[in-house]
Amino acid sequence: MQTWTVRPIGFVRSPFTETHQVPRGLGAKHDEEGVLEILPEFEPGLRDIESFSHLFVLWLFDRSEGFSLEGTPPCDTKSHGVFATRSPRRPNPIALTVVRLLRHENNRLHVRGVDMLDGTPILDIKPYLSSIPESELKRGWLAQAEARRAKENTK
Numbered sequence: 630m631q632t633w634t635v636r637p638i639g640f641v642r643s644p645f646t647e648t649h650q651v652p653r654g655l656g657a658k659h660d661e662e663g664v665l666e667i668l669p670e671f672e673p674g675l676r677d678i679e680s681f682s683h684l685f686v687l688w689l690f691d692r693s694e695g696f697s698l699e700g701t702p703p704c705d706t707k708s709h710g711v712f713a714t715r716s717p718r719r720p721n722p723i724a725l726t727v728v729r730l731l732r733h734e735n736n737r738l739h740v741r742g743v744d745m746l747d748g749t750p751i752l753d754i755k756p757y758l759s760s761i762p763e764s765e766l767k768r769g770w771l772a773q774a775e776a777r778r779a780k781e782n783t784k
């Protein structure tokens with residue numbers, strides 16, 4: 630099977646050093662600020678990025694080992710296929726986070742909404758654009774997990 634090699638374009642500076650520090654589960658808020666430090670050789674690629682409010686950050690789960698094709702996420706009691714979850718233990722350990730761009734300073738992007746550990750390798754950055762109306766978006770099994778949680782909270 631053909632394989633491809635990727636290399637980091639930079640590294641995340643984050644307040645989180647351990648996985649358990651990152652908020653998780655239903656309703657978890659990702660408000661922490663961090664910095665995307667882009668390697669000097671790639672800095673010209675950041676030109677005009679400050680005109681976007683939000684960015685997609687593709688990064689590597691460099692501290693997760695192996696993968697499971699099925700598993701129970703922390704926000705549910707039921708098992709799901711890995712591609713229906715955001716599990717760090719996936720065949721290609723690639724992650725995607727949407728962050729708010731606060732400031733662009735040379736090779737550094739100050740952002741809000743990091744869920745990565747400090748030192749996480751960044752694979753790519755793209756402007757966040759979505760043309761899908763909210764009314765057409767389905768939240769899958771998460772909608773049921775959220776409804777169950779809401780029901781439990783009213784008991």
Ligand SMILES: C[S@@+](CC[C@H](N)C(=O)[O-])C[C@H]1O[C@@H](n2cnc3c(N)ncnc32)[C@H](O)[C@@H]1O
Nearest residue numbers: 648651690691692693715724725726745746749
């Ligand atoms: C559920 S994943 C979601 C990540 C991303 N937002 C996504 O959807 O692909 C977030 C978890 O990944 C873990 N994590 C963060 N940085 C990591 C790294 N560099 N290596 C392995 N796990 C990491 C943290 O425990 C965090 O709670």
